[in-house]
Amino acid sequence: MRAALEAQRDTLLDARAAALAARSPEAERTVATEGFLVCACGSERVGLPLTAVAGVTPLPPCTALPGAPTTLRGICAMSGTIVSVLDLSACLGLGTGAEDGHLVRLRAQEPAMALAVERVVGIARIEARPADSLGDGPLLGYVPPGSDRTGDVRDGFSILDLPALLARFLT
Amino acid sequence: MSLSIGKRILFGFVAASLIVALLGAYALRQIATVRDMTDTIVSRDIGVLRQLDDLGNVSRNMGLVRRNAVIAVLTSSQGSAPRQQQDDYLGGWRQNATELERLLNIIAAEVKEYRAASISPERATAWIRFGSVIDEVSESFRQVRTASEVQLQAVNAKDIATVEGRNDEINRLHDGLLRSIGNARTALDGVIGVGQKSVREVYEASRLSIAITVIASVILSILVTILISRAVVRPLENVMRFVERIGAGDLTGRLERTGQDEIGRLGATLNGMAAGLADLARTNRAATTDLNAAAAEIRASAQEQAASVEEQFAAVQETAATVDEITHSGAQISKRASEVIATAQAAAQTARSGLRAATDTAKAMDSIREQGEAVAGNIVSLSEKTQAIGEIIVTVNDISERTHLLALNAAIEAAAAGEEGRSFAVVASEMKLLADQAKQATVQVRGILGEIQRGINASVMLTEEAVKRAAAGKTRTDSTVRTIEEMAARVEEGVQTFQQIVASTNQQQLGIEQVMGALQNIRQASQQTAAGTREVETASANLTELAQGLMALAERYRL
Numbered sequence: 096m097r098a099a100l101e102a103q104r105d106t107l108l109d110a111r112a113a114a115l116a117a118r119s120p121e122a123e124r125t126v127a128t129e130g131f132l133v134c135a136c137g138s139e140r141v142g143l144p145l146t147a148v149a150g151v152t153p154l155p156p157c158t159a160l161p162g163a164p165t166t167l168r169g170i171c172a173m174s175g176t177i178v179s180v181l182d183l184s185a186c187l188g189l190g191t192g193a194e195d196g197h198l199v200r201l202r203a204q205e206p207a208m209a210l211a212v213e214r215v216v217g218i219a220r221i222e223a224r225p226a227d228s229l230g231d232g233p234l235l236g237y238v239p240p241g242s243d244r245t246g247d248v249r250d251g252f253s254i255l256d257l258p259a260l261l262a263r264f265l266t
Numbered sequence: 267m268s269l270s271i272g273k274r275i276l277f278g279f280v281a282a283s284l285i286v287a288l289l290g291a292y293a294l295r296q297i298a299t300v301r302d303m304t305d306t307i308v309s310r311d312i313g314v315l316r317q318l319d320d321l322g323n324v325s326r327n328m329g330l331v332r333r334n335a336v337i338a339v340l341t342s343s344q345g346s347a348p349r350q351q352q353d354d355y356l357g358g359w360r361q362n363a364t365e366l367e368r369l370l371n372i373i374a375a376e377v378k379e380y381r382a383a384s385i386s387p388e389r390a391t392a393w394i395r396f397g398s399v400i401d402e403v404s405e406s407f408r409q410v411r412t413a414s415e416v417q418l419q420a421v422n423a424k425d426i427a428t429v430e431g432r433n434d435e436i437n438r439l440h441d442g443l444l445r446s447i448g449n450a451r452t453a454l455d456g457v458i459g460v461g462q463k464s465v466r467e468v469y470e471a472s473r474l475s476i477a478i479t480v481i482a483s484v485i486l487s488i489l490v491t492i493l494i495s496r497a498v499v500r501p502l503e504n505v506m507r508f509v510e511r512i513g514a515g516d517l518t519g520r521l522e523r524t525g526q527d528e529i530g531r532l533g534a535t536l537n538g539m540a541a542g543l544a545d546l547a548r549t550n551r552a553a554t555t556d557l558n559a560a561a562a563e564i565r566a567s568a569q570e571q572a573a574s575v576e577e578q579f580a581a582v583q584e585t586a587a588t589v590d591e592i593t594h595s596g597a598q599i600s601k602r603a604s605e606v607i608a609t610a611q612a613a614a615q616t617a618r619s620g621l622r623a624a625t626d627t628a629k630a631m632d633s634i635r636e637q638g639e640a641v642a643g644n645i646v647s648l649s650e651k652t653q654a655i656g657e658i659i660v661t662v663n664d665i666s667e668r669t670h671l672l673a674l675n676a677a678i679e680a681a682a683a684g685e686e687g688r689s690f691a692v693v694a695s696e697m698k699l700l701a702d703q704a705k706q707a708t709v710q711v712r713g714i715l716g717e718i719q720r721g722i723n724a725s726v727m728l729t730e731e732a733v734k735r736a737a738a739g740k741t742r743t744d745s746t747v748r749t750i751e752e753m754a755a756r757v758e759e760g761v762q763t764f765q766q767i768v769a770s771t772n773q774q775q776l777g778i779e780q781v782m783g784a785l786q787n788i789r790q791a792s793q794q795t796a797a798g799t800r801e802v803e804t805a806s807a808n809l810t811e812l813a814q815g816l817m818a819l820a821e822r823y824r825l
Contacts, residue, residue, distance in 0.1 A: 100714070111703070115696070130681050132674070145681040151674045153667075197671065215670075217698065218677045245695060 128220040131238075133248045134199065134212035136184040136192065140252035142219060142238065143210070147257050149200040151215050154180075165191065166264065168211050173200065178207045186233070186260055201257070208261065219248040233260040270527045274497050278490040285483040292479055296472030303385055303468055307461035310380055314373065314396075314454055321369045321403070322447050328362040329440050331355055332414050339421045339429055356418045363411050370404050385464050392460040396453040403450055406443040413439055501529040508536060515822040517544040547823040554820045558813035565806035572799040579792045586785045593778050600771040603764045610761045617754035624750055628743040635736035642729040649722045656715050659708050666704040673698030 130145035157169035157180050166185040170177050178200065184192035196213040221242045233256045240251040335355035377397040384390035413436045420428035501524060508521050517540055521533035676694030680687030 096714075107703070107707075130677075132678065145678060148678050150678060151671050153671065215674055218674065218681075218695075247695065247698065 128222055128244055131219045131221065131252070131254065132199065133216045133219050133250075133252050134183065134197070134210075135214045135216050136187060136212055137189045139187065139189060140216065140248075140250050141183065141187070141212075141234075142252040142254045143199060143257060144254075145218060147201055149202045152198050152200070154194070154196045154198045154211055157211075168192075171198075171209075173198075173207075173209070176207050178209045180209050180211050181260075181264060183210045183212050183255075186264070201261075204261065216250075217247040218245065219243040219252065220245050233257075233263065271498050271529065274494055278494045281490050282483075282487050285486050289476070289479045289483050293472075293476045296468075296476060300465065300469050300472060304465050306385065307458075307465060310376075311454065311458045311461060314376060314380075314457075315451075317369055317373050317376075318447065318451055318454060321366060321373070321450075322444070324362050324366045324369065325407075325440075325443055325447060328359055328366065328410075328414070329444075331359045331362060332418065332436065332440075335359070335418055335421045336429055336433060339424060339426060343424070343426050356422055359414065359418055363407075363414075366407060367411075370400065370407060373400055374404070385461070386467075389457065389460045389464055392453070392457040396450065396457050399446065399450045399453040403443065403446040406439065406446045410436065410439045410443050498529075501533075505529065505532060505536065508533075508540075512536075512540055512543065516824050517547060518824055544823075544825050547820065548825055551817070551820040551823070551825075554813060554816040558810065558817055561806055561809040561813045565803060565810060568799055568803040568806050572796065572803065575792055575796045575799055579789065579796070582785055582789050582792055586782065586789075589778055589781055589785065593775060596771050596775050596778065600768050603767045603771065607761050607764045607768075610757050610764065614754050614757040614761070617750050617757060621747060621750045621754065624743055624747045628740055628747065631736050631740040631743055635733050635740065638729055638733040638736055642726060642733065645722055645725050645729060649719070649726070652715055652718050652722065656712070656719075659711050659715065663705060663708040663712075666701045666708060669701035670698060670705065673701055 131142035132145050132148050132151070133140055133142045135141075152173070155171045155173070157171045159169040160167065163169070166182055168180045168182045168185075170179050172178075180198065182192045184190055192211055193213050196211055197215045199210045199212055199215065201208045201210065219238070219242070221238055221244065235254040235256045237253050238251055240249060242251070243249070332355075338355065374397070377393055377400060381390050381393040381397060384393055413432060417429055417432045417436055420426075420432070505521065508519060511519055520537050520540065523533060524530045673694045676697065677691055680691035680694055683690065
């Protein structure tokens with residue numbers, strides 16, 4: 096068993112070395128792509144525009160606010176500022192999210208906002224954003240699986256209309 | 267009339283006794299009458315007779331006095347005689363005359379009295395006749411007295427001529443007086459004869475009346491007897507006829523109830539007795555029928571018993587043969603038991619060697635258990651080390667997670683940097699790839715560790731099971747040791763038992779010889795029983811005949 100594990104490890108390391116040594120064909124082509132931070136909310140995958148994201152941290156403990164809607168999980172102190180934490184699963188109508196997920200801080204919002212997600216899967220780069228909107232929700236479109244040029248995100252995901260979401264919340 | 271028999275008989279006896287008592291009283295009264303009459307007659311007649319005798323004596327004395335006076339006068343006329351003596355003759359004579367007159371008066375008064383109180387007319391007539399005779403005597407006495415008075419005065423006057431002249435007449439008168447007195451006695455004899463006759467008549471009348479009374483009482487007694495007979499004997503005869511019918515076997519009749527007297531009660535008692543006898547006869551008849559059936563059953567049973575005795579005799583013969591076979595079997599048993607003893611002793615030796623082997627097995631089991639426990643301890647320490655590995659893997663996972671986020675942030679910053687951050691984005695992407703791979707590796711390690719944990723747990727359980735089984739094996743080996751010990755002890759006991767069996771078989775042989783003797787006795791007893799059964803059969807036949815005779819006797823009674 097030990098020999099089998101060692102053989103598997105060796106195979107893995109060899110494959111990693113070969114992959115790093117080889118020149119990727121996608122890198123040769125300079126195609127204009129758009130980056131999305133893909134997050135998991137339950138069984139759904141949601142992509143946030145990478146430009147709107149300030150950073151990813153583990154979800155800190157939040158202080159709940161009395162009288163707040165279920166979509167507002169609470170507030171927490173982060174880097175000296177008070178950040179309002181929105182539950183993305185609740186905002187999308189997928190139920191309350193997990194307590195020990197990840198927190199996605201957003202850029203240039205006033206007040207400072209962050210989204211609590213179950214997990215941040217990775218960064219996807221797609222060539223063209225689909226233009227059609229998905230119903231009346233805060234989703235802009237659906238990216239089918241295999242659209243990621245980096246290969247980090249294999250599943251398909253929906254693109255979140257972040258301004259619409261925030262506008263709904265702020266109003 | 268419901269007088270009891272005792273009262274009737276008492277009444278009859280009282281009546282007869284009254285009749286006899288009246289008869290006796292009447293007879294006594296008649297006897298008293300006769301005795302009074304006799305007393306009266308005897309006292310009167312004897313008194314009158316004595317007075318007549320006195321009268322005769324006094325008259326003779328008068329005659330003597332007068333004659334002496336005459337003789338004295340006549341003598342003195344020829345001599346001289348004292349004068350004094352003449353005075354004495356006259357005084358004596360007068361004294362006698364006065365006495366005689368007194369007697370005559372008494373007699374006359376008595377005659378008058380007796381005539382008035384005479385017992386019978388004949389006797390009154392006799393008394394009258396006697397009174398007339400006494401009157402004649404008085405007349406003669408007066409004549410004699412007058413004449414004698416004159417003569418005696420002549421004597422006193424010494425008138426011899428007058429004395430002599432009157433002497434013959436006076437003698438004649440005196441003789442007449444004496445004759446009258448004799449007649450009076452004769453008349454008195456007649457009175458006495460009439461009195462005797464009256465007494466005889468009264469006696470005859472009394473005898474006749476007594477005889478008539480006796481006859482009447484006899485007739486009355488006969489009447490009472492007949493009445494008692496009618497009152498007692500006839501019902502008794504009815505009862506006797508009833509009893510004779512009962513004696514003849516007719517129990518159907520009943521006496522009629524005549525009254526509350528003894529016969530009536532006797533009739534009721536006899537009716538009860540007849541009813542009781544009828545019940546008894548019925549019971550007797552039923553019992554006799556039962557007896558007859560029972561006797562027949564006894565006879566059948568006796569015949570069956572005879573057959574059974576013969577079967578018993580045959581069974582005794584078979585038993586004797588069987589006992590003989592048992593004797594041979596006992597000898598074989600003794601022989602086989604000796605062989606079994608030898609085999610059991612060999613088995614005991616084998617058990618001892620088995621005991622040693624089982625003891626060794628127990629020790630081996632103990633060492634297995636100790637080794638198993640050591641293995642378990644090693645596995646436990648191994649498990650603790652895998653726990654430590656798990657903690658390390660958690661740390662590695664945490665690091666890879668942080669690296670993942672760090673790579674993401676780096677990528678975000680690179681994206682924010684734009685074209686300048688492109689190479690950094692590649693580095694960040696590689697970092698993220700490494701972090702993901704490390705995470706996958708930790709997942710794999712965690713899975714492998716889980717398998718190891720499960721394997722360790724299974725090993726621990728298996729080792730514990732092995733230890734338990736070793737302990738159970740030890741226990742079983744111990745019980746095997748004990749079992750073998752018990753088996754050896756049992757085998758020893760078996761040896762002793764078989765030795766006892768041999769001894770018992772020998773005793774059994776002796777006992778079977780006694781059984782043979784007893785069977786001989788039983789055979790003889792069976793023969794005697796067969797003879798007795800035949801006698802019982804004969805006796806039961808006699809009993810059956812007797813029961814039939816009893817049934818015929820019981821049939822005599824008509825119910």
